Amino acid sequence: MNRQILMTDDWVGKPRVLKAKETLQAINPDVEIEAVHEYVTPENVDSLVQSADMAIDCAHNFTERDLLNSSCVQWRKPMVEAAMDGMEAYLTTIIPGVTPCLSCLFPEKPDWDRRGFSVLGAVSGTLACLAALEAIKLITGFNQPLLSQLLTIDLSRLEFAKRRSYRDRSCPVCGNNAPWRYLQSQSMEPTTNCNK
């Protein structure tokens, strides 16, 4: 509850995604929202990604994050990558074929790949606003998203740093020998409508 400003106490025990839709439509009745009450799985990830213009990755573990990353790379969809633990957070925007992908950045997974990690609501809220800003930049073309840079945030000290990130040419997801490149060479190229 402490990090879910779209939620209310009377909804405890019910699917968050449906409450999020309800609250967002109360804020702005003109938006159309399709809530999908599912975790990201190998079975649904491609259809979810293909039906979207971009993804914002806020999944709680690297299983789902890696699935989203691979699918976004394959289908050429931008992905805003946001994660936090305690008072720390990181943020970057991934453009397949242009920037490093999540697997380039984290070939080995951090030990915060778990449920039940500590959360201060204002920390996740700060990161969420920054991630939303990245999405707005991507959608509108207004100003420059955070490409090939990893923003690291330590809110215990209010320290923000931008670190240059690099593509790994041998990355199993986006590298030269990634499986989807074979499909491309066989004229089964995924859609390419989001290549800013």
Ligand SMILES: [Zn+2]
């Ligand atoms: Zn990669």
